[in-house]
Amino acid sequence: MADLKLTNIKKVYNNQVEVMRDINLDIKQGEFIVFVGPSGCGKSTLLRMISGLESISGGTLEIDGQLVNDIPPAMRGIAMVFQSYALYPHMSVYDNMAFSLQIAKVSKADIDQQVRKAADMLQLTEYLDRLPKALSGGQRQRVAIGRAIVRKPKVFLFDEPLSNLDAALRVATRMEIANLKESMPESTMVYVTHDQVEAMTLADRIVLLSAGNIEQVGPPLELYANPRNVFVAKFIGSPAMNIIPAKITQTGGITGVQIVAQQHVSVPLNTPDKDHDALVSFGVRPEDLFVVTEGDYLVEGNIAFIESLGEATLLYVKVPNCDDMVIGKLSGTTEFKRGDQVKLMTVPEKMHLFDTTGLTYRNAI
Template sequence: MAGLSLSGVRKSYGATTVLHGIDLDVADGEFVVFVGPSGCGKSTLLRSIAGLESITGGTIAIDGADVTGLPASERGLAMVFQSYALYPHMSVYANMAFALENMGFKRDEIDKRVKRAAGMLRLTDYLERKPKALSGGQRQRVAIGRAIVRDPKIFLFDEPLSNLDAELRVATRKELAALHAEIGGTMIYVTHDQVEAMTLAHRIVVLQGGKIEQVGTPLELYNRPDNLFVAGFIGSPRMNLLPGKVVRSGAVALGEAGHEVACATGSLPAGASVTLGIRPEHLALAAQDGGVPLAIELVERLGGESYLYGASPGLPQITLRLDGQSEHQRGSGVALAFPQQHLHLFDDAGKAVRV
């Protein structure tokens, strides 16, 4: 296995720049996830690493060696795509063995590698089947097995679970995590699904507009987002982001009524426009005369937890998560408390205010 280093990687299509100077180091054996909305450049970055796209500027190094000018076939990587891309006329065994045969491996070594990968992926009983006789999850495991047998320096995954239904996505996600724990390979994984990113990654790279917004462990990004984009993107349901103004040091006013919330404001002056962030699970219920009023518009009861969605004058929709089975009804009202230790504050440029 190997590490990866990107330095000033840029990619342009004519006058349109897609990647704006990406700098990133991935350690040997690390599982890194690229996440971001559609069009943020995450798949283009992955394809550039693979050698399927030539970059406009910068360098790409694998295991300390500059591979910027090398074709994909000479980089020692293996890629798993969203499409399974299996040969329908070949058995599972033949699909997994095909690349090794083309690389000139001996039959005994091919057999050893294929059976080892099949064992890891619970495909041993399906080696003689054709792809049409497999479920979607099994087909994706064959595609992953085809990458494993090559023993690559780095595994690249481009939204590999997008074609699976919700139940299979969860099951296959668990299998990928277990697979990484077993083989310890360096893996780079692209997804638009931040839940996949949170559950799989050692570190997450959040991309927006061809730039890196933040890099960190899942909980670092969840607990200390650097800016409004990361705060709103990481977490499901998303963080409540509420406009307000600093009224004095340590206090922010929210909504039309100017309800004051105690919050560390750093060096921001009175009158500064800010955005106050708090996650749905961190909001608390307060006495009716002691908090920010919320008119409930929708209640979702999921058994072990309930979500209340509501409105407060001058504020966007607020989401509150409560443990258990809430008795609150649509049309009723509650008051909200904002525990200071769970608040995030962002200045008018969208940057986190650190104190």
């Protein structure tokens, strides 16, 4: 198993279209790293550069301390699991998993040992004699993962492996991948997904990408609790964080922030040196809002839409002079209906403040 080191990695198409720029990332042996981001952000391109399926336009890529920029994929010590299972339909599960070892002239005894060990790990032992057409989608994906395991690679690469599965199978297979990582603690794994639930539940660290740049790297809950900018704040979490226009003010010698749409609400700041009257953005997650009937409140408005999910209720509140509706996520069911006026409040430690460039004011509130 191996470390990965990406230094100033770039990808340029046709000598003019730069799709990845100055990517710097250290991945330690045994880490489960998830690349996540919106469509077109470059996550699959970055994974393919690691695998050798895409050339590197600039920078260096090291696997286990070895420079591999110009080394072909087969010589990099990696195994890749794709969105498409790409199984040989005429071969049994056993033969699909054994094929790469047969090509490498591994002895039959070693092949049998490695295939059966991987099958046991993935709960495929009873299916070894079946053809792929006799398997479910989740089972086929497990065969594709098993085919990668038997090669004993330095690094496992997963390119959206659950995208073709239905919701129930996605959950089940996600749990199996998590269990696989637990059973192979020294294995280095890099996983690409557009699904933030997969990212949050599987990753040791998330690499959040946008437009060819890394926006933030860190443990899932670090990105959730301490986003470095508005993009991260809105991408991590569902529903997305509410971002509300605000400005910094000073009253009675105390610097605070007022929400522009609701001038009477003021939250004190810990940093009194900020420019007064500067326009900023105020952020709070839907699940951190609660309804109040008296006393201080953050925003007030009329409910425009309600989503009742059983375990939670989403209130979409139209706040005067605010372009986007504020979403409140309340536990359980409620008696609210469209048109009702509500006041929403939160606690100071759940509030976020962003400057005009979208960066977080650290420890401001």
